[in-house]
Amino acid sequence: MSGSLAASGLSVRYETPHGSVHALRHVDIEAHPGEVIGIVGESGCGKSTLVTALANLLPANARIDGAIRYNGVDLAKLDAHRQRLLRGDEIALVGQDPMTAFNPVLTIGDQLIDFQHHRKDFSRAQKRARIAAMLGRVGIADAERRMRSYPHELSGGMRQRVAIAAALLTDPGLLIADEPTTALDVTMEAQIIHLLRELRREYNGIIIVVSHHLGVIAELCDRVYVMYAGEVVEGGEVDAIFHDPRHPYTQALLACDPARFHDRLDRLPTIPGSLPSLTQPPPGCVYAQRCGRAFAPCKTIAPPLVKLTACHAARCHAVTP
């Protein structure tokens, strides 16, 4: 069972003793069965906040506004019990820091059995067999023996793969992976990409991938959302984003990828300046402080979302269809 996902007007703020951090502001995104969606953007722009909100796992100091509909149902309208069920059965999040996903005093095997607690139809032995098979698919050799390991006995990349395996064991309709390949060498990364592609074919579910590795996004995704300072500033098909980026931030981001430079650089390219304060977001365009093309209205008037094609849009005063 899998359905479409749509977030509309989604805002999240974190309450802190020093004021509210407006980490996400009026974000609209959608995803359909069989799609792989990529999310990219500057560190701290709210990518993890967005996917944690989608998975309904925001911390206690977060306040959420707007609607998230999955399979036609408004998630906010469900009672706590139904939300928990949905989370266990349908929506799986592989978090950014895999060490924190595991209990340090239990073996990997015991925890992976727990992850399948809602599968009453499987015996313990069947669950163990599923785990061994899944660990093999994510490239963990000697699965039986690894199941007896404790989390600290695994390398960073192994923990990341075990976290992916844990998510997949729940057969989710919506799989969200926050930086799934950062701790993996490129051959292993390629294997995980291959696995995610296969899964898309098998399950016809939705996969959302957050990554800073633009190569991974290009390799894996159908559509991409580009975020900046809590907003989605551009969205479109992967080919449009990489070959016809229209928002100045997207253009700058792609231009910074060291993979584009073959000869040794003394300094890596960067975007000068830094993210605006999320405690007091600027009234105009969020990128205005750093944008080379900023002009009069940019500092004061929030730019509209300009539709470029059926599914390509950018939020910028300087963009025309």
Add this chain to the structure above:
Amino acid sequence: MSPLLAVEDLSVSFVRSSLLDRLINPFPLPGFNVIDGVTLSLMPAETLGLVGESGSGKTTLARTILGLVRAAAGRIVFEGREVATRSDFRAMRRRSAMMFQNPVASLSPRLRVGTLLTEPQVIQGLPMPDRRAAAKALLALVGLPASFVDRFPHELSGGQARRVGVARALAMKPHLLLADEPTAGLDVSVQGDVLNLIGELKRELGFATMIVTHNLAMIRHVSDRLAIMYLGRLVETGPTQEVFSAPLHPYTATLIRSEPIPDPRRRSHNLAITGEIPSVFRRPSGCEFHTRCPLVQSRCKTEAPVYRPMGADRLVRCHFPLQTGGQEREAVTRASANQRGN
């Protein structure tokens, strides 16, 4: 010039530690070498990139160098003196810094950023009249707002936690910086910032750096030399540009060719890695890469290749290293061209 750090024939072995495990299994499992005979040196002010398979022992190597993990065999020489006793390691740690792989998990959750940043200096007994001001200065150094002194680690994004890690590591003005995946979780622009920052501070302070990373696109720009690790052993070392333009070991070549290209029009269509991924519990016989090597020959399965010099400053562990323009090199190119659909 003598090296700042020399690691000689270092091995590390983990024995299963769980009590239950020992009860179930009355015959204790032999310790398995997670690091096996690693020899490596780092010149003052040099940047070495350490790249390799996930689980090949890179983090363990870095931790062993700093005395956080005990070596089973081998020698570590730092600034001309052997580091052997606990107090040697303590003295060495005062002059070195480590950036850990898990940025959030490595910062203690109950301390605020301001305390975390100044803690190392306070522990070392360095005078610090105004901790808050010192912390703010460090935050500015890594491009974070001063207001972050009051945040807790879980209130930071992954990238912000990484910057705090840089500030914490460099606060002590180390001679040696060991950075474990310093760019994981950073967008390309911030990643550039962090590395340019390390580079600038390095020019100013003159420390040597070992960067553990999977990020090939980045390491090719920032390292002088590269060491490639597979299953606890070094399989290749050499000047970075040479290794990239003409890898000698088939694993290195596979790594370089598997890097996804940031262009959706140049996707590779068959990414499945063929061959069995080995485990340190059961090392493959002969050459350890033979289960996955595109150039494997029968000799590779029985006879372990030795780590031997090739040319002036390169080393390789392979019976049939790839030669520039050689036949084998073309074979690897062909093998991966078949994988890459268009």
